[in-house]
Amino acid sequence: MPIDFKSQLNPAQLEAVMTTDGPVLVVAGAGSGKTRTLVHRLARLVSLGVEPSSILLLTFTRKAATEMLHRAEKLLGMALGGVQGGTFHAFSFATLRRYPQAVGYPGSLTIMDRGDAEDVMGLVMGEKGMGKGDKSFPKKGFVLELIGKSRNKELSIHEVLSRESYQLLPHASALEQLAEGYEDYKRNHGLLDYDDMLFTLERVLVENPELLEALRARHRYIMVDEYQDTNMVQARLVKLLAGDAGNVMAVGDDAQSIYAFRGANVENILSFPRIYEGTRVVRLEQNYRSTQPILDLTNSILSQAKDRFEKNLFTERTEGPLPEIVKAYSDQTQAKLAADRIRELRKRYMACEIAVLFRAGYQSYALELALNKEGIAFQKYGGLRFSEAAHVKDAVAYLRVLHNPRDAVAWKRVLTLVDKIGEKTAMKIAAAVRDNDQALLTAQRKKNPGLEALFAFLEDLRADPGGPASLLDRAVTFYTPTLTHLHPEDFPRRLAGLEQLGQIAATYAHMEQFLADLALENPAEEQKGVREDAVVLSTVHSAKGLEWPAVLLLDLVDDRFPSRHALARPEDLEEERRLLYVACTRAKDELTLFVPGTIYNRAGGGSQPAMPSLFVRELPRALYSELRETFSGSLTAASASLGSSFGTSVGSSSGNCGSVSTSRFETPRRTTSIHAPISEPEARSALASSPSALGDGPLGFCQHRIFGRGKVVARLDDGKCRVNFPGFGMKVILSEYLEMEP
DNA sequence: GCGCCTTAGTTTTTT
DNA sequence: ACTAAGGCGC
Numbered sequence: 001m002p003i004d005f006k007s008q009l010n011p012a013q014l015e016a017v018m019t020t021d022g023p024v025l026v027v028a029g030a031g032s033g034k035t036r037t038l039v040h041r042l043a044r045l046v047s048l049g050v051e052p053s054s055i056l057l058l059t060f061t062r063k064a065a066t067e068m069l070h071r072a073e074k075l076l077g078m079a080l081g082g083v084q085g086g087t088f089h090a091f092s093f094a095t096l097r098r099y100p101q102a103v104g105y106p107g108s109l110t111i112m113d114r115g116d117a118e119d120v121m122g123l124v125m126g127e128k129g130m131g132k133g134d135k136s137f138p139k140k141g142f143v144l145e146l147i148g149k150s151r152n153k154e155l156s157i158h159e160v161l162s163r164e165s166y167q168l169l170p171h172a173s174a175l176e177q178l179a180e181g182y183e184d185y186k187r188n189h190g191l192l193d194y195d196d197m198l199f200t201l202e203r204v205l206v207e208n209p210e211l212l213e214a215l216r217a218r219h220r221y222i223m224v225d226e227y228q229d230t231n232m233v234q235a236r237l238v239k240l241l242a243g244d245a246g247n248v249m250a251v252g253d254d255a256q257s258i259y260a261f262r263g264a265n266v267e268n269i270l271s272f273p274r275i276y277e278g279t280r281v282v283r284l285e286q287n288y289r290s291t292q293p294i295l296d297l298t299n300s301i302l303s304q305a306k307d308r309f310e311k312n313l314f315t316e317r318t319e320g321p322l323p324e325i326v327k328a329y330s331d332q333t334q335a336k337l338a339a340d341r342i343r344e345l346r347k348r349y350m351a352c353e354i355a356v357l358f359r360a361g362y363q364s365y366a367l368e369l370a371l372n373k374e375g376i377a378f379q380k381y382g383g384l385r386f387s388e389a390a391h392v393k394d395a396v397a398y399l400r401v402l403h404n405p406r407d408a409v410a411w412k413r414v415l416t417l418v419d420k421i422g423e424k425t426a427m428k429i430a431a432a433v434r435d436n437d438q439a440l441l442t443a444q445r446k447k448n449p450g451l452e453a454l455f456a457f458l459e460d461l462r463a464d465p466g467g468p469a470s471l472l473d474r475a476v477t478f479y480t481p482t483l484t485h486l487h488p489e490d491f492p493r494r495l496a497g498l499e500q501l502g503q504i505a506a507t508y509a510h511m512e513q514f515l516a517d518l519a520l521e522n523p524a525e526e527q528k529g530v531r532e533d534a535v536v537l538s539t540v541h542s543a544k545g546l547e548w549p550a551v552l553l554l555d556l557v558d559d560r561f562p563s564r565h566a567l568a569r570p571e572d573l574e575e576e577r578r579l580l581y582v583a584c585t586r587a588k589d590e591l592t593l594f595v596p597g598t599i600y601n602r603a604g605g606g607s608q609p610a611m612p613s614l615f616v617r618e619l620p621r622a623l624y625s626e627l628r629e630t631f632s633g634s635l636t637a638a639s640a641s642l643g644s645s646f647g648t649s650v651g652s653s654s655g656n657c658g659s660v661s662t663s664r665f666e667t668p669r670r671t672t673s674i675h676a677p678i679s680e681p682e683a684r685s686a687l688a689s690s691p692s693a694l695g696d697g698p699l700g701f702c703q704h705r706i707f708g709r710g711k712v713v714a715r716l717d718d719g720k721c722r723v724n725f726p727g728f729g730m731k732v733i734l735s736e737y738l739e740m741e742p
Numbered sequence: 743g744c745g746c747c748t749t750a751g752t753t754t755t756t757t
Numbered sequence: 758a759c760t761a762a763g764g765c766g767c
Contacts, residue, residue: 060756060757061756061757087757088757089757090757113757114756114757132762133762139760139761140760141760194756194757195757197757198757258755259755259756259757261754261755261756262755262756262757359754359755360753360754360755361753361754361755362753362754362758363754382755382756383755385756416745419745420744420745420746421745422744422745422746423744423745424743424744424745425744425745519757520757521757522757539754539755539756540755541754541755541756542755542756563754563755564754565754565755566754575755579755
């Protein structure tokens with residue numbers, strides 16, 4: 001039965017689907033049916049008789065690729081197993097693996113994840129003796145990030161430094177040497193980092209015209225999702241594979257570009273029509289996801305952006321509640337309030353229809369505890385990866401040294417697990433293995449029974465290798481005594497993790513693919529699938545492309561969202577704004593933004609007052625309704641119920657509450673009817689009347705709801721005061737929390 | 743010289 | 758929680 005594309009798509013989507021030859025750029029606003037369009041085009045190509053195997057679908061995650069394939073299969077009623085797809089990195093690695101002679105690297109290759117790369121950088125810095133004892137020298141993680149930026153943005157180290165870290169310019173030449181040392185080290189040990197996969201594929205394609213031709217013939221139709229987040233080498237790879245008048249469809253949204261920090265270049269999508277002559281540009285502007293009140297809010301977020309986005313999103317879903325801003329006393333009570341809200345939403349939604357989003361992985365810790373306490377199941381995306389946990393890396397390292405004996409990073413891991421062996425000895429032994437220095441190896445084995453056991457174990461594995469699952473199983477058995485010794489408290493949890501790793505390994509026949517996917521694809525995440533009974537917790541980055549009926553957003557305060565790291569440079573701040581745009585546009589029906597009054601900072605010495613996020617302060621008051629945690633006066637303020645703040649004044653303080661309340665959201669416009677539509681000029685004037693920080697003013701005495709009367713010792717430039725409270729000591733407090741005495 | 747323990751100072755986002 | 762550095766003991 002032929003698919004009736006006309007009835008299933010709007011005119012713009014239809015145009016994108018019906019255009020099968022030549023370059024097409026689909027500029028797809030949030031929620032405009034981008035995935036639907038890609039899925040239908042996939043189905044259309046196949047229904048026209050195109051071989052699935054000649055279609056290449058490049059997406060941001062493998063999850064996105066498989067989901068699209070499944071949807072297209074459902075549409076077509078046939079399997080599409082032949083379609084090539086996945087991330088740029090996975091595709092590149094798979095292609096390189098298929099043509100090893102063209103790559104020209106001898107022996108097996110190991111893909112390094114971030115942690116491995118840091119280990120290598122640590123070794124290189126140690127070898128060169130750089131950064132030792134010099135506090136001004138950047139740490140290995142930073143050095144690596146710098147090198148990554150330099151490669152991804154294709155700028156010199158010096159240029160990156162002068163743009164974003166000029167205080168490190170004195171170290172420029174040392175850093176350049178480290179970059180070289182890092183490259184050499186990888187080459188000599190058969191190691192590839194993420195960037196290497198892209199650059200190596202490009203080199204191979206350029207150097208081997210006949211191979212390029214073969215790949216062009218193989219991948220006749222190319223579709224690239226999230227094109228705004230490709231970097232320069234990715235764009236060149238697409239161009240190389242497509243040829244001059246290639247059949248490429250790029251899909252993306254310049255307003256949702258959120259990966260500039262790793263070298264994504266939004267210019268790629270903007271210049272696509274120039275690069276591909278005869279490009280047909282299709283704009284998808286009708287939003288099918290969100291209600292009008294949510295769109296009003298997200299449009300407002302974008303309207304403040306420095307780069308103008310020609311976005312004209314509209315929806316037919318006019319009805320819906322206003323987005324809510326919930327002010328909690330602290331990030332601790334925020335967790336409780338969010339858990340309460342989730343319990344309430346559970347009456348109307350399935351758990352999997354509710355998502356909690358946040359800027360950084362650690363920001364959900366308090367909520368995770370609260371949900372555990374209340375017995376609400378959740379699944380977390382983003383943040384620390386399963387495969388980055390130390391015990392997983394340890395267990396996998398045994399497999400890695402077997403697979404690639406030159407893999408010095410893995411050697412260092414397995415060797416330093418042995419008692420009495422540290423970094424130095426480990427590197428000596430790894431070198432001896434590489435050079436086949438039997439004399440040294442025998443001598444070391446005689447000296448250390450733990451080492452003898454390790455080598456005997458590895459020889460045993462090598463003599464009788466099995467599949468990834470059986471090898472891993474034996475490695476875990478060998479590793480378990482070390483693990484229990486290392487983590488007497490929580491080794492059961494870690495053993496359970498290794499058990500899960502075993503289940504993943506069982507789905508792989510080849511060690512190389514297993515190790516590669518561990519670094520590239522986060523197979524643990526895919527294994528868990530979507531649980532209907534679990535609420536989703538996710539970083540905003542990991543939530544990209546997804547949607548939920550109800551979305552909660554945590555920690556909308558300065559330093560958290562926008563991130564502290566983004567405050568220095570305007571372009572970073574703009575990326576944070578787009579990130580918030582991405583976050584809010586995930587919501588279909590209900591959107592709640594949480595603004596805690598204080599945030600806990602281990603480094604900053606406990607709880608600190610927090611300023612509502614710049615982006616929240618910019619929002620016209622009419623676009624949201626506001627709730628605030630009521631002041632109960634007890635330490636268990638977390639159990640306080642929510643109530644509308646309208647007309648509520650801050651009550652008198654009674655003593656010993658660990659958290660504070662603010663009146664920072666009171667603006668002159670608070671009497672505006674919250675359901676009235678707002679015009680652009682109104683929005684602007686609402687903006688102009690946003691509260692401003694009280695940076696200056698006389699010193700003197702002040703009142704604080706919790707600490708009482710205190711002496712203002714200094715006024716700090718970020719709207720905070722240093723106040724000496726009798727009995728409480730010196731505190732740094734936002735001026736808004738203080739009532740000045742005349 | 744090297745391993746290992748203690749302590750002080752930091753935690754963004756991802757392939 | 759995790760890194761880096763300093764100190765102690767072999």
